[in-house]
Amino acid sequence: MSAHLICVTAGGGLPIFARKKGHSDSLPFSIVGSLNGVHMFARPFNIALLNTITDDYSVAWKDFEESLVIIGIASGCSVDVLNKLLESVFNAIVLIVGIDEVKTQRNAERLKKRTAGIWKTICYPVIDRLLDSLDCGDSSNKHSSDVAGFVETILCPENHLMQIVLDSFTECVDSMYSCLLIAGKIAAATESWWSLTPDEMNLLSLLATSENTANSKDIPVFLPHKSPTVAFRFVACTLIPEVQLCCLxxxxxxxxxxxxxxxxxFRNSTDILNAAVQCSPKNFPSSYNIDGGVLGVLLVNSATGKYMISKSPQQNSKKAASSSHRLDILRSFFYRAVMNTLIPSYHHNLRNDGSKSDGSTSHVVQR
Structure with a gap:
């Protein structure tokens, strides 16, 4: 099972980049040209080619700012999920280069030069992690736990203590936006950080943890929704392995x-952080006893746009380690049975004068 992403210019179909997931070969030029050609052929007739489905694959096309077209081809996922991936990939591009660079690029070569430099080291790793989140049956990938439209969190007894230290740090650096990540999941964050869209929070988390070879990162970023034209400084520091502190x-x-x-x-918080890390990959406190028949847990709070997912709910279970496909089962169930009703109601709640209805939904997979 595999997935491919192709980005081309909207005007001439010139290739910008191509990425893939899985063990399939790269798409030949003839197929790439055909996929883009049929999309370009429809445009003069005022026909919008959105997607098509074969026995094995879903294919989706999406125009962005009349500048870029991103094409997604994937097996094992729905068109809705694929479309959300294309939006996230475009937002990842905006995150790195800004919306003005995308809108005003006059030729592909200018954008491709950026691809060869900053994109290769910063943007590509984020896009590859987005591809990892697709439900393509690759359950061995430890990062493939994304639930489209929501931000992943970790629940541990130390959340409150970490929040206190984080708030103190935020005052020291005179920033309203900061968060603490444990294994890439939000453990604590300021109110302003939570005000970002789930897609922005997810992209910043991926940026903090992708290609994490240095202890600190200092990167200019454009928030795709909040600030697509004016850059922030994104700073991420590794406190201990698996724990990153991020701020804007x-x-x-x-x-x-x-x-x-x-x-x-954080000099006196090492024990707290080490204890919090122990909650991963279970992602909730070990003091919570779960029935032995439960193979996985997905808890979604539709009011706040957060979720927690666990493929290892049993504290000491060899079977739990060997049944890694349960994460894919949980996400597949969510995508196919829940997303069409839950996510529209979530966005509807956000549009109603900013008010949100309280409530969360949990799902389990049992033997």
Whole structure:
């Protein structure tokens, strides 16, 4: 099972990049040309080619800003999920280069030069992680736990203590936007961080944990929804393995001062962080006893746009480790049986004068 992403210019169909997931070969040029050609052929006739489905694959086309066309081809996932992936991929591009660069690019070569530089080291790893989130049967991938339209969290007894330290750090660096990630999942965040859209939070989490070879990152980013034209500084610091501290700030303070504030604020919190890490990959406190027949747990809060997923609900279970396909089962169930009703109601709640209805939905997979 596999997935492919192709990005071309909307005007001439010139290739920008191509990425793939799975063990299939790269698509030959003739197929890429045909997929783009049929889309371009429909446009002069005011026909919008959106998607098509074969016995094995879903194919979707999506235009962005009359500048880029992104084509997705995937097996084992629905068109709705594929369309959400295409939107997230475009937002990942905006995150790195900004919307003005996308709108005003006059030729493919200018954009491809950026691809060869900053995109290769920053944008491609994020896009590849987005591809990993597709339900393509690759349950061995430890990152493939995305639920489209929601942000993943981890529940542990130390959440409150970490929030206190995080708030103290946020004051030190004079930023309203900061969060603490454990194994890529949000463990604590400021109110302003939660005000970002789920897609923005997910992309920043992926950026913090992708290609994580350095202890600190200092990268200019454009928030696709909140600030697509004016860049923030995105700073991510690794506190201990599997734990990253992220913040959005302006030109000041400099990175050395931020790292000093990290050391000062978290110097007495190592035990707390190590204890919180122990909740992964279970993702909820070990004190919660789950029936032995439960193979996986998915808890979704549609009011806040958060979710928690666990493929290892049993604390000490060899069977749990060997049944990694349960994560795919949970996500597939969510996508196919729940998403059409849950996600529209979630967005409807957001549109009603900003008010949200309370409530959460949980799903389990049993033997």
């Amino acid at each position: 700030c302006g030109p000041t303070p400099i990175l050395n001062d931020i790292e000093h504030s990290v050391t000062q604020c």
